[in-house]
Amino acid sequence: MEETTYLLLAFLTYIVVMLSGFFSFFSQRKIFIRAYHLLSFLGLGFHSFSLIIRTFNSGHAPFTNMYESINFLAWACVLAVIIFERIFKLEKIGPYLWLLIVALMALISSPALPKNVTPLVPALQSYWLWLHVSVTLLGEAFLALAFVSSLFYLSASSRHKADPQNEKKKQKYDLIAYQAVAVGFPLFTLGALIFGMIWANKAWGRYWGWDPKEVWSLITWLFYAVYLHTRLVLGWSGKKSALIAIIGFLAALFTFFGVNYLLRGLHSYA
Amino acid sequence: MSGWVRLLSSLRLAIILLFLIILLSIIGTIIPQGEALSFYQEHFPATSRLIAFLGLDHLYRSPVFLSLVFLFLLNLLLCSFHQFLGKISRLRSWTKLSGDSSEEENEIKIKLKPSEDHQTRAEAIIIALKKKKYHLKTRTENERKIILARKGYPGLFGPEIVHLGLIIIIIGGLLSALFTYRTSLALLEGESITVPEKNFSLQLNKFLTEYYPDGSVKSWKSLISVIEDHQPSAKAAVEVNRPFKYKGLNIYQISYGQDWDRTAVELEIKTEDMPMRKIILAAGQTTKINSDLRIRVSNFVPDFQVDSSGQIISRSAEANNPAALVEIQSDNQTIFSGWVFYFYPDFTRFQRKTRPGVTVFLKSFTAPVFSVLEISSDPGSNLVWAGSIFMMLGLIGSFYFKYRELRIIIDSSGRVSLRPYARQNRLGLINEIKKLEEDLNLSKFQPGS
Ligand code: HEM
Numbered sequence: 138m139e140e141t142t143y144l145l146l147a148f149l150t151y152i153v154v155m156l157s158g159f160f161s162f163f164s165q166r167k168i169f170i171r172a173y174h175l176l177s178f179l180g181l182g183f184h185s186f187s188l189i190i191r192t193f194n195s196g197h198a199p200f201t202n203m204y205e206s207i208n209f210l211a212w213a214c215v216l217a218v219i220i221f222e223r224i225f226k227l228e229k230i231g232p233y234l235w236l237l238i239v240a241l242m243a244l245i246s247s248p249a250l251p252k253n254v255t256p257l258v259p260a261l262q263s264y265w266l267w268l269h270v271s272v273t274l275l276g277e278a279f280l281a282l283a284f285v286s287s288l289f290y291l292s293a294s295s296r297h298k299a300d301p302q303n304e305k306k307k308q309k310y311d312l313i314a315y316q317a318v319a320v321g322f323p324l325f326t327l328g329a330l331i332f333g334m335i336w337a338n339k340a341w342g343r344y345w346g347w348d349p350k351e352v353w354s355l356i357t358w359l360f361y362a363v364y365l366h367t368r369l370v371l372g373w374s375g376k377k378s379a380l381i382a383i384i385g386f387l388a389a390l391f392t393f394f395g396v397n398y399l400l401r402g403l404h405s406y407a
Numbered sequence: 408m409s410g411w412v413r414l415l416s417s418l419r420l421a422i423i424l425l426f427l428i429i430l431l432s433i434i435g436t437i438i439p440q441g442e443a444l445s446f447y448q449e450h451f452p453a454t455s456r457l458i459a460f461l462g463l464d465h466l467y468r469s470p471v472f473l474s475l476v477f478l479f480l481l482n483l484l485l486c487s488f489h490q491f492l493g494k495i496s497r498l499r500s501w502t503k504l505s506g507d508s509s510e511e512e513n514e515i516k517i518k519l520k521p522s523e524d525h526q527t528r529a530e531a532i533i534i535a536l537k538k539k540k541y542h543l544k545t546r547t548e549n550e551r552k553i554i555l556a557r558k559g560y561p562g563l564f565g566p567e568i569v570h571l572g573l574i575i576i577i578i579g580g581l582l583s584a585l586f587t588y589r590t591s592l593a594l595l596e597g598e599s600i601t602v603p604e605k606n607f608s609l610q611l612n613k614f615l616t617e618y619y620p621d622g623s624v625k626s627w628k629s630l631i632s633v634i635e636d637h638q639p640s641a642k643a644a645v646e647v648n649r650p651f652k653y654k655g656l657n658i659y660q661i662s663y664g665q666d667w668d669r670t671a672v673e674l675e676i677k678t679e680d681m682p683m684r685k686i687i688l689a690a691g692q693t694t695k696i697n698s699d700l701r702i703r704v705s706n707f708v709p710d711f712q713v714d715s716s717g718q719i720i721s722r723s724a725e726a727n728n729p730a731a732l733v734e735i736q737s738d739n740q741t742i743f744s745g746w747v748f749y750f751y752p753d754f755t756r757f758q759r760k761t762r763p764g765v766t767v768f769l770k771s772f773t774a775p776v777f778s779v780l781e782i783s784s785d786p787g788s789n790l791v792w793a794g795s796i797f798m799m800l801g802l803i804g805s806f807y808f809k810y811r812e813l814r815i816i817i818d819s820s821g822r823v824s825l826r827p828y829a830r831q832n833r834l835g836l837i838n839e840i841k842k843l844e845e846d847l848n849l850s851k852f853q854p855g856s
Binding site: 255256259262319322323326330338339340341342343344345347349352355359362363367369370371396 | 419422425426428429432433436440467580583589619621623624625626627646648649650657659781783785788791792795798802831
């Protein structure tokens with residue numbers, strides 16, 4: 138079978154996962170929870186197959202243009218969600234994360250993104266492409282998880298105030314956000330900043346050139362540094378923390394999309 | 408600590424500085440950097456004077472930005488040093504609770520069952536802690552038995568290692584900014600040029616462009632020789648992403664092009680009383696075809712275009728629409744003058760043809776290829792790599808090694824008090840203690856005193 142067939146199967150599976158997640162809110166029947174957990178692995182399997190086939194066909198890493206990068210980001214999000222679901226039990230957050238994944242899959246299915254395999258321009262022919270982009274996107278997947286969890290925190294704290302049940306939930310959202318940043322931040326540091334510097338040094342002869350994409354990665358990183366310190370040292374948590382995690386992720390999104398379309402720079406092919 | 412030092416090492420200052428650095432960085436991505444003054448006057452008429460005054464046109468090297476970075480570096484240094492000393496004294500002390508008063512609140516007092524003797528109790532605790540991979544030290548003083556249990560040291564010093572890494576990176580960055588050597592050379596095939604300020608020269612032996620089957624570029628490659636004391640001392644192939652190292656310098660493939668001013672064109676010429684002739688001549692050159700006719704190629708452009716003022720220009724340096732300006736004279740009289748096009752042989756522009764039957768075709772053209780190599784050395788880069796390694800190790804330490812510390816004091820009346828400390832994830836430590844209690848079957852613990 139072909140890359141696109143597997144991708145479609147993954148897409149459909151993710152939709153079923155998301156729906157069974159939402160149904161399990163209303164129904165006590167075990168089947169939804171079962172489907173939710175088992176099918177997520179199946180979807181990841183299809184998706185991985187599709188990426189592997191594309192890699193073999195193109196002969197290069199599956200993240201060299203916008204379509205491929207979003208596709209890989211979606212895959213990384215699935216991985217992050219599955220891992221966090223196992224360790225922390227995401228409960229209410231889970232299906233909404235799948236909604237995000239389904240949205241990403243819908244985005245890559247749109248005809249606006251050219252999907253054809255193109256040969257690598259010389260600047261991208263490096264194994265640092267693999268290391269730099271895959272680690273960065275994996276890190277961003279965990280930051281996305283922190284983002285969604287923080288949104289949940291804010292929405293929970295705007296509703297029914299002093300309900301102990303609600304308080305407990307809020308604490309959990311806050312903790313999940315922090316744990317996700319604790320995974321995402323080191324990955325982002327390694328992938329985006331360190332591997333980015335090493336590759337830039339190889340390709341352009343300087344490790345840092347204040348190119349807009351570089352600066353925006355740094356800005357994203359600094360936001361998360363603020364997040365960590367205000368929590369740990371100033372004892373912030375809850376609302377203020379959630380806000381910083383949200384802004385941090387918006388900065389990451391801008392680095393990913395905005396810089397290419399709105400600012401000019403060397404990274405225009407990525 | 409004096410007030411100033413306290414302020415300079417405070418985290419509040421750090422947060423403020425971080426926000427300011429973020430703000431300036433954003434401004435630097437909105438205002439294009441490194442343009443001429445006129446550019447800002449045109450695009451930012453209202454603020455161009457402010458931009459010039461604050462140096463926002465080269466923001467990341469401006470005094471404002473650099474002083475923020477410097478202040479941040481100082482802040483980070485002082486803060487980390489202070490933290491580090493605190494942690495060392497924590498490791499050295501037996502009983503000391505840190506200055507952190509919250510720790511006292513964390514103290515947990517456990518009552519032993521009256522029947523138990525405290526020696527056995529202490530041994531049971533020690534065995535249980537060892538099972539949990541704690542490192543133990545014990546000591547008896549004033550009839551009190553103190554058990555000091557710790558684990559996860561990388562988690563204790565993780566932040567200091569991250570900060571140290573960052574300090575090294577910033578210092579490396581400053582060194583790079585001050586001492587980087589960088590120059591670029593454009594070399595024609597066969598040409599050799601001395602590298603400025605260095606005692607060797609580079610010679611380009613061949614420049615290759617390799618293509619994929621679909622015609623897009625696969626690689627640009629310069630085959631070069633290093634020449635020192637008139638002797639070739641090294642040979643290398645320099646490619647994009649594959650720089651060549653020579654005596655502490657890195658040589659990169661940066662760009663390439665064709666020197667169109669030195670194009671050689673091949674023309675086919677026919678007149679009424681002369682059969683078709685092929686000639687090759689360089690742009691700017693004049694030759695005689697026969698005793699009567701003289702031909703000159705006075706100009707060549709690779710990408711012919713007429714701009715708005717009627718001037719002929721080349722739109723790009725690519726051979727998208729090559730054209731040669733050809734003049735033919737007979738007895739000092741111009742009988743043909745016009746642009747001939749490679750892709751449009753039947754079309755000739757600005758013709759002056761005084762003698763009918765003259766035709767000129769541009770059959771081929773070759774321009775010498777040059778390759779642009781960049782030669783650089785950067786004394787800060789190794790520090791940056793070293794700092795990066797520290798930073799990653801520290802991050803792994805900070806997030807994946809949980810430092811935990813338990814001070815267990817058993818006094819002569821058999822009362823046990825527990826003083827737990829965790830750098831972060833205090834909740835996890837409390838849970839661990841609860842488990843410990845269950846395992847040891849201790850009576851219910853009461854937080855606080
Ligand atoms: C972008 C710059 C910085 C980065 C990436 C960074 C990174 C970190 C990390 C990863 C941690 C551990 C966080 C955790 O365990 O949750 C940490 C802790 C800490 N950082 Fe930073 N840091 C930065 C700047 C600063 C500055 C400027 C200061 C002080 C002025 C500072 C003070 C501290 C303190 C006091 C801790 C807590 C140490 C402890 O728990 O023992 N940091 N930092």
